[in-house]
Amino acid sequence: MNDITTRSGVVNITDLVDNQKLGKFFWNIMALCLLVSLGDGYDYTAMAFAAPAVIKDMHIERGAMGWVFGAGIVGIMLGSIVFGYVGDWLGRKRAIVIGCLYFGVLTFLTMFVRSLDGLLWMRFIAGIGIGGAVPNAIALINEYSPRRYRATMVTVMFVGFLLGTGGGGYVAAGLVPSFGWQSVFFIGGVVPFLTGIACIFALPESIRFLASQNRDHAQIVALAPRLQPGLVVDANTKFVLTEEPRPQRFNFRLLFSDDRRIATPLLWILYIANSLALFFLSSWMPVLLEGAGLPPGHAALAGSLFSIGGILGSLAIMRFTDRYGAIAVALLPLLGIPVVGALGMPGIAEVLLLAAVFIAGACTAGAQSGIHSVAGMFYPVSYRANGVGWALSVAKVGSIAGPVIGGMLLSAHLPLPQLFLIAATPLVVAFVSCAFLGWVYLARFAKQEDAALNAPAGSMH
Structure with a gap:
């Protein structure tokens, strides 16, 4: 077989990830998580950049928008917790996909809101998804990155979030004068929704997560050679993690x-x-x-x-x-x-x-x-x-x-x-x-x- 595989047919997933050469497979994961982070950062600040036009269009007092901002942050706080459970239960990929589709749709629907109360509730509900995608993207990148590059790769992914938070200002400046404040939420809805669709087909589940939970052996068999081309594994191969205690239900x-x-x-x-x-x-x-x-x-x-x-x-x-x-x-x-x-x-x-x-x-x-x-x-x-x-x-x-x-x-x-x-x-x-x-x-x-x-x-x- 390969030096990662022992004579007894055991593949060490930790060694497999840590010794991989960063190639197309890894950078595909990074690109998708970067898009997730970018869309998440954009939607995080979308209301702030749309606020001046929203205030003028809806005749809302400036101080009242503080409640809308606050509702969004409370939703994000809740989403970070809820999607943490989802990610450890259903897997990183599913949590990312659900989060992107969820906040993409709700951000898009914000275009049709016509009241302060509607904005408040929409931002709270959308915030749950906005808060949930990034923690799972961080976990996924962490679990596919070699130990020697782990912090670097999480940081590169998070730069997408920073670009998204800053990019909203340029989008608003370019589109709002011609298309109104709704254009900010059109972009903020379509991009993460399409990213979520792409993740369904192109984003792999965390191989560490699958191995730690003893789930979907066939999927691990399919993923392992993509980390190290030439590695020979089959249905009888046993996969192990060196650094992990036995999995337990989260408390x-x-x-x-x-x-x-x-x-x-x-x-x-x-x-x-x-x-x-x-x-x-x-x-x-x-x-x-x-x-x-x-x-x-x-x-x-x-x-x-x-x-x-x-x-x-x-x-x-x-x-x-x-x-x-x-x-x-x-x-x-x-x-x-x-x-x-x-x-x-x-x-x-x-x-x-x-x-x-x-x-x-x-x-x-x-x-x-x-x-x-x-x-x-x-x-x-x-x-x-x-x-x-x-x-x-x-x-x-x-x-x-x-x-x-x-x-x-x-x-x-x-x-x-x-x-x-x-x-x-x-x-x-x-x-x-x-x-x-x-x-x-x-x-x-x-x-x-x-x-x-x-x-x-x-x-x-």
Whole structure:
């Protein structure tokens, strides 16, 4: 047979994935998950970009739109949890397909809503699907990526989400003047729906998931040679995973079992703290910089620089994350603390201010991508989608609190230097929790993985 297969006809799936040469099969999975992430990111912010035209068309008060935004985020929180269960029950592929078709249809139907209440309920219901697709895409990419590239590949996939969130502004600017706000939701409905259809035919199920659940042996037999061409397997071949305990039905307490009783709280604190800083800054940056004296056009440019910085920061950190884990991610909030604090300095030159905004985006949005890339490493295949889903749901606490706290501080008319110092404070918490999380991974989880990888085949699950 092959060196991955023992004489007894046993194929080690973990070795098969880790030793694969990244070819057409893997990049097909990446391309589809990137499209899922892109559509998800676009729909995440679609209402924000359509809001000015919606307010004018429906004669809605600006403040009332806050309820629509809030309903969408609550739906996303719920969806992250619900689809975590779906992904660990039915599989990553089915959860991704259901999520894409679901939020694609509901986003499309948003075009026909004509009331504030209708918008509120539609965004809440659509949000369930929007929140559910990405956790399962993260799990799928995690489970098909070689260990040496795992964080890099999750980060590359999540760049699609960042491009989607930023791309909505360009779509709105190009289409809304000619076709109305409905055009934003037409694009936001059609793209994920077509992506979901493509996933039905072209996206494979996670081979790790299938092996961990002892499901569909024939499908594993079909998938294994695609990871390593030339591998000979048949109906009698046994497939094993080295790093996995025996599968068990998900229970919430599993998120806090063994070493996860330390890792999960740290991961949740990290997500909340970084999300709070990220969404505080991304929501209020143009307003704050106009208050600092920047012309409106330059303040809007600063918002774009913040997003671009986030994308480049994500790409810059990914290879270091593969090597050093969360320890590498911790460097971003550490750098972000003085940079964000300096944004409020009086008399700072505009070019330096814009450079600082770019770096702040790299540190906050880049860290968010880094957190996504390491989150799945703390949970076994049997409940990885649940672990990531719960973490992303908890992160929405920071996503909601950031803009709200920013609005409260603006209403209090605090001096600009004080506002940015407050915005930098969550990054202190993010750095400390991320550094500890990295230490926990290196001290506990990495050693367990190494021990499992060196275990004899007969002792594997």
